């Protein structure tokens with residue numbers, strides 16, 4: 210499967226710089242000219258999770274394996290993209306293929322770096338990009354709804370089910386709003402139907418304020434304006450300096466701590482970004498732990514034990530019997546599996562158990 214965050218934004222705002230730092234490769238060319246990126250670049254990024262070390266120390270594991278999410282570096286989007294301007298439609302198609310959007314906004318002043326609109330105004334930039342996504346959704350929906358209405362008149366079951374969702378989405382878009390505003394009102398079934406329409410503006414979004422090095426710790430007026438805008442949408446914001454992250458990516462591990470301290474940072478901005486992306490995708494982590502390895506596994510929130518086991522191996526799901534489960538805090542506070550068992554904190558969970566974030570699990574199955 211794989212969970213994918215697409216890095217989106219206007220040209221030359223720092224998307225590839227950020228992506229390169231994320232993947233610690235120079236594979237995606239970062240350069241000071243618009244449209245430097247044409248093909249989307251994809252990178253699997255380990256999700257930093259301090260709990261792994263704690264569990265591994267107790268379980269005396271030889272190895273630690275973090276879970277991963279995928280970031281996709283998408284080319285810059287400009288005004289008119291929905292009408293094929295710039296490298297328009299191709300990029301919209303790339304965005305269609307991701308599960309969530311990381312929207313990078315230029316919040317740094319630098320006369321040497323070209324801004325396609327010739328001024329620094331991240332809130333207006335966000336609006337430019339969002340407008341193109343809304344126009345693209347509107348166009349695609351208006352095209353599809355004609356057929357769906359026809360089918361619904363003919364009492365086609367599928368069409369009857371999806372038509373009200375389409376009409377609501379059209380209403381919202383015509384009102385100048387992204388489809389994600391509907392998610393708050395929709396029940397699980399309706400949300401699934403909306404996702405099924407694969408619209409660009411129904412994908413969850415996270416704003417990244419790319420600030421100058423000196424603003425990385427506290428942000429600036431631009432990032433404050435973005436945060437205020439994001440709040441009205443119920444979206445989160447991460448303040449990051451892609452320039453700093455690019456430098457950290459080049460440093461030997463031993464020097465990172467000192468560099469961060471000099472910059473007034475307690476951890477790399479990327480770690481915050483990756484975690485925020487993980488949350489945006491509505492993902493949680495469970496762990497397996499043994500002498501060989503402590504490993505993190507990714508599941509969607511609400512996943513039941515057999516399906517969670519299926520992430521490790523399909524046999525685990527098919528032959529699922531039960532899951533010996535210890536909460537993370539119990540595992541750590543009681544000194545691991547044996548201590549947790551003695552304290553009665555090791556639970557035998559069955560097929561209906563909904564896995565909680567941080568569960569340390571041991572699946573019993575037969576094949």
Ligand SMILES: Nc1ncnc2c1ncn2[C@@H]1O[C@H](COP(=O)(O)OP(=O)(O)OP(=O)(O)O)[C@@H](O)[C@H]1O
Nearest residue numbers: 220221222223224225226240241243244245246285
């Ligand atoms: N926080 C920052 N401070 C100063 N310069 C930055 C910062 N972030 C990025 N830059 C510079 O901005 C320029 C554009 O960066 P980058 O190539 O990553 O943009 P992009 O969004 O990927 O552009 P495109 O859409 O054209 O692919 C580069 O010269 C990069 O070094």
Ligand SMILES: [Mg+2]
Nearest residue numbers: 224225245246
């Ligand atoms: Mg780029």
